[in-house]
Amino acid sequence: MKRDIVYLASKSPRRRSLLKKMGVRFRVVSSRYREEKLRGLPPEKIALRHATGKVKRACAPARARFILGADTIVCCGRRVLGKPKTKKEALKMLSLLSGRLHHVYTGVAMLDRKAGKVRTAVSKTGVYVERLSRERMLQYVSRVNPFDKAGAYAIQERPKIVSRIRGSYSNVIGLPVEIVRKMLK
Numbered sequence: 185m186k187r188d189i190v191y192l193a194s195k196s197p198r199r200r201s202l203l204k205k206m207g208v209r210f211r212v213v214s215s216r217y218r219e220e221k222l223r224g225l226p227p228e229k230i231a232l233r234h235a236t237g238k239v240k241r242a243c244a245p246a247r248a249r250f251i252l253g254a255d256t257i258v259c260c261g262r263r264v265l266g267k268p269k270t271k272k273e274a275l276k277m278l279s280l281l282s283g284r285l286h287h288v289y290t291g292v293a294m295l296d297r298k299a300g301k302v303r304t305a306v307s308k309t310g311v312y313v314e315r316l317s318r319e320r321m322l323q324y325v326s327r328v329n330p331f332d333k334a335g336a337y338a339i340q341e342r343p344k345i346v347s348r349i350r351g352s353y354s355n356v357i358g359l360p361v362e363i364v365r366k367m368l369k
Contacts (some may be wrong), residue, residue, distance in 0.1 A: 186366075190368070193217075193242035193253040196332075198340070199359045206361055206366065215253065227264060228306045231291030233253045236302055245347040250293040256358045258335030261288040266293035266333045274330035275321050278345075281335060285316035288335075288356045294367040303367055307360035309351030313337070314344060 190208055192199060193215040203210050222230045232339040238253030260263040260280050268274035287310055294303045316324070322347060330336035339346050340354045346356075354361040 191244040193238045195316045202306045235291035235293040256290045274336040277336040281313040307355040309355045
């Protein structure tokens with residue numbers, strides 16, 4: 185697979201950056217898949233279903249063999265946090281995460297059109313966010329664009345609000361490179 189190009193069914197700049205750092209030859213394509221709220225499913229299954237949907241509905245050229253998709257979900261207790269739509273919603277999410285452990289799940293799907301198979305895997309990382317004052321949350325939201333990030337935060341951006349993690353750092357960014365490396369082999 186070294187010479188093959190991977191088609192990434194994601195517009196995420198963070199996923200593109202991680203693939204570049206891995207040295208993967210790839211092109212970005214859109215997907216016609218539309219995420220819907222999947223109530224009653226565990227977060228692992230939600231992330232895998234969305235990642236699989238993205239690769240199956242990718243707008244890749246007919247000659248494209250490998251299509252990669254991913255979906256990241258933030259869970260705090262039983263609550264699934266998506267991307268906030270408003271500043272108020274972002275502050276509410278940060279308030280919920282403040283001083284607590286939560287989990288980040290990323291489902292990864294790799295479609296091999298030639299083999300007619302989709303390989304899937306999920307990564308789970310425990311993340312602990314520092315206790316945040318209202319003032320610190322307001323500053324954070326003004327400096328970091330929370331609207332394209334599940335849970336309204338980015339582990340890799342400053343100011344740092346995550347004090348420790350248990351698991352894959354790249355998973356929290358949005359693409360567990362350990363899983364992708366295995367799939368590329």
